[in-house]
Amino acid sequence: MKAHLTRRYLFSASHRLHCDGLSESENQATYGKCNNPHGHGHNYALEVTVSGQVNPQTGMVCNLVDLDGAVHREVLERFDHVNLNARREFAATVPTTENLSEVIFNILKQSFTAAHLEKVRLEETMMNSFEYAGGAELRV
Amino acid sequence: MVYLTRKCEFSASHYYHNPEFSAEENQRIFGKCANLNGHGHNYTLEVTVKGDVDPKTGFVVDLKELKEILNREVLEALDHRHLNKEVPEFLRQIPTTENLAIAIWNRLQGKLHVAKLHRVRVYELPDLFVDFYGEA
Numbered sequence: 001m002k003a004h005l006t007r008r009y010l011f012s013a014s015h016r017l018h019c020d021g022l023s024e025s026e027n028q029a030t031y032g033k034c035n036n037p038h039g040h041g042h043n044y045a046l047e048v049t050v051s052g053q054v055n056p057q058t059g060m061v062c063n064l065v066d067l068d069g070a071v072h073r074e075v076l077e078r079f080d081h082v083n084l085n086a087r088r089e090f091a092a093t094v095p096t097t098e099n100l101s102e103v104i105f106n107i108l109k110q111s112f113t114a115a116h117l118e119k120v121r122l123e124e125t126m127m128n129s130f131e132y133a134g135g136a137e138l139r140v
Numbered sequence: 141m142v143y144l145t146r147k148c149e150f151s152a153s154h155y156y157h158n159p160e161f162s163a164e165e166n167q168r169i170f171g172k173c174a175n176l177n178g179h180g181h182n183y184t185l186e187v188t189v190k191g192d193v194d195p196k197t198g199f200v201v202d203l204k205e206l207k208e209i210l211n212r213e214v215l216e217a218l219d220h221r222h223l224n225k226e227v228p229e230f231l232r233q234i235p236t237t238e239n240l241a242i243a244i245w246n247r248l249q250g251k252l253h254v255a256k257l258h259r260v261r262v263y264e265l266p267d268l269f270v271d272f273y274g275e276a
Contacts, residue, residue, distance in 0.1 A: 002275040003238045008267035049271075054242065057158055058169055059234035064268070065171065139273075140143055140188075140258070 004118060005061045006049040009071055011080035014041040015095040018085075039083065044097075045123040046075065048108060050115035062115040070112040075104055097124040101132040109134065143258060144200045145188040148210055150219035153180040154235040157224075178222060184263040185214065185244065191255035201255040213247045237264040241272035249274070 016039035017031040027035045034040070048071060052061045079087070084095035089103050101122045109117050119133035131138055155178040156170035166174045173179070187210060191200045217227060223235035229243040241262045248257055263269040 001242050001272070003241060004271040004273075005238065006269050006271070054236075054238045057160065059156070059236035059239045061238055061270075063169065 001054050002051060003054050003061050004049055004051045005067075005115070006047050007064065007067055007071070009046045009048070009076060010043060011046065011076050012041060012043050013079050013082055013084050014039045015084040015090075016040070017094050017096060019094055039085065042124050044079075044100075046071075046104065047121040047123075049118040049121070050112070051118045052115040066114050067112065070108065074107050074111045078107075079104075097122050097128070097130045098132075101130045105132045105134055141190055142193050142200045143188055143190045144203075144255070145186050146203065146206050146210065147184065147186050148207075148215060149182060149184050150215050151180060151182050152218050152221050152223050153178045154223040154230070155179065156234050156236065158234060178224070181264050183218075183240075184269075185210075186259075186261040186263075187244075187248065187257070188259040188261070189252060189255035190258040194254070199254075201252065206252070206255075209248065209251050213251055214244055217247070218244075237262050237268065237270040238272075240264075241270045245272050245274055 015034075016036065017034040018027050019030070022030060048067070050062060050067065054061055078089075079100075084090055084100065087095075090099070093099050101120055104122065105117065105120045108120065117134070119131055119136075119138065121129055121131045123129040133139075155176055156173040157166055157176060158169075161169065187206070189201050189206070193200055221227060223230045223240070227235070227243075229235075229246075230239070233239050241260050244262065245257065245260045248260070257274065260272045261269055
């Protein structure tokens with residue numbers, strides 16, 4: 001039997017949405033207050049969904065200790081309480097939550113192989129969230 | 141096609157133990173969940189059904205009927221129970237959230253007359269849930 005397991009994590013980070021290829025007024029028009037020069041922060045909530053056959057001996061898709069370990073080591077230690085713009089992952093891209101979702105998905109795809117990574121869902125605030133499934137169709 | 145989700149809660153106790161494993165293996169794999177005295181959770185169950193909207197009633201499913209099925213098939217069997225000791229599915233199977241979602245699916249499958257069961261989502265904690273879509 002194949003099941004999907006989702007675990008939720010919290011981290012806090014700052015960012016500024018600014019594109020070097022746009023003029024000052026274009027940046028302001030595109031990003032509004034997210035373009036303020038000194039940046040601002042969010043409490044992000046990350047949901048990681050993995051899937052796989054339920055192991056008949058353990059009753060598990062994967063051991064949560066392993067998933068927690070990978071997410072803490074590879075994602076939370078990297079992005080919690082940092083300025084995202086200063087991270088090398090965003091040297092060439094704007095740290096929107098769309099881009100952050102894709103970066104986190106790709107990091108976990110590489111580092112967590114005990115189950116199939118289905119998607120990541122990232123809440124920037126209580127009012128908005130983004131989902132990325134590595135190009136696969138998102139499931140209802 | 142419209143999807144409808146009904147939510148309900150139940151509380152139960154459980155522990156994780158595989159008699160084929162040594163005491164050390166049970167402890168290493170299941171951690172504090174292996175404590176044989178058990179522990180409990182407030183579970184949240186979300187059941188999603190899908191179907192076409194009936195042009196006469198405007199319903200995908202009769203919510204009252206869905207609620208009765210959930211109460212009869214799931215909540216009466218699981219709420220305020222010890223899953224390992226009182227629920228037949230878990231006399232031989234570990235009551236992980238994965239297996240719980242599968243067991244609830246199996247209890248509901250075939251009981252709905254109009255809509256089709258689409259997904260069973262079981263939250264063990266606000267930060268941990270399992271989805272089962274009936275896939276082999």
